[in-house]
Amino acid sequence: xxxxxxxxxxxxxxxxxxxxxxxxxxxxxxxxxxxxxxxxxxxxxxxxxxxxxxxxxxxxxxxxxxxxxxxxxxxxxxxxxxxxxxxxxxxxxxxxxxxxxxxxxxxxxxxxxxxxxxxxxxxxxxxxxxxxxxxxxxxxxxxxxxxxxxxxxxxxxxxxxxxxxxxxxxxxxxxxxxxxxxxxxxxxxxxxxxxxxxxxxxxxxxxxxxxxxxx
Numbered sequence: 001x002x003x004x005x006x007x008x009x010x011x012x013x014x015x016x017x018x019x020x021x022x023x024x025x026x027x028x029x030x031x032x033x034x035x036x037x038x039x040x041x042x043x044x045x046x047x048x049x050x051x052x053x054x055x056x057x058x059x060x061x062x063x064x065x066x067x068x069x070x071x072x073x074x075x076x077x078x079x080x081x082x083x084x085x086x087x088x089x090x091x092x093x094x095x096x097x098x099x100x101x102x103x104x105x106x107x108x109x110x111x112x113x114x115x116x117x118x119x120x121x122x123x124x125x126x127x128x129x130x131x132x133x134x135x136x137x138x139x140x141x142x143x144x145x146x147x148x149x150x151x152x153x154x155x156x157x158x159x160x161x162x163x164x165x166x167x168x169x170x171x172x173x174x175x176x177x178x179x180x181x182x183x184x185x186x187x188x189x190x191x192x193x194x195x196x197x198x199x200x201x202x203x204x205x206x207x208x209x210x211x212x213x214x215x
C-alpha cells in the first residue's frame with residue numbers, strides 16, 4: 001500500500017469521551033534515494049506531510065485528464081512557479097477531488113487517491129476505468145480501496161513497485177500520523193517508517209504527545 005487514511009471508532013457519540021475509543025492513521029508514501037533513507041527521515045519537507053493535508057489535492061481537473069492534458073500541464077506550471085522542488089524526493093500519491101458544484105452528474109463530493117505522475121510514467125500506466133490504472137498488458141496495477149467502498153488506501157501491485165525501486169535505486173518511506181483516543185486521553189505519534197529487508201521498520205519517531213480529554 002502506498003498512502004492511506006483509515007479510521008476506526010467505537011462509541012455512538014463522537015463528543016462523549018467517557019467510553020470513546022478511536023484510532024486514526026494517515027500515511028503518505030514517498031520515494032527517496034536508497035542510500036538516503038535516514039537523511040530523509042529527518043527532513044522537514046517529509047515531516048510536513050504529517051502536519052498538513054498529506055497529499056497533493058487537485059479539484060480543477062477532470063479525472064480522465066491526468067496526466068496528459070493541457071489543463072494538467074498548466075496546473076503543474078503554476079505549482080512549480082511557487083513551490084521549491086526537491087528532485088530526489090518523489091511523491092507517490094495525488095488526491096482527486098470533485099464537488100457537485102463543478103459537475104451536476106454526481107451527488108455531493110467525490111474524493112479518492114491516484115498514483116503520482118512519476119509512478120504512471122515509470123510503469124506506463126493508463127486509466128482505462130476512472131480511478132483504476134492498468135499496464136500495457138491490461139493488468140490492474142494501482143487503485144484506491146475507497147472506490148470499492150473501503151477505507152482510503154492506494155494499493156499498488158508489489159512487483160511493479162519493486163521494479164520502480166530497483167531500476168531507479170530508490171527506497172520507499174512513509175510519513176505516518178497516528179492518533180489514538182482511549183481512557184479519556186488523546187495520544188499522537190508522528191513517525192517515518194521504511195521498507196527494509198522485507199520488513200517495515202520505524203526509522204524516526206519525531207513527535208509524540210498526550211492530552212487529557214474532557215466532555
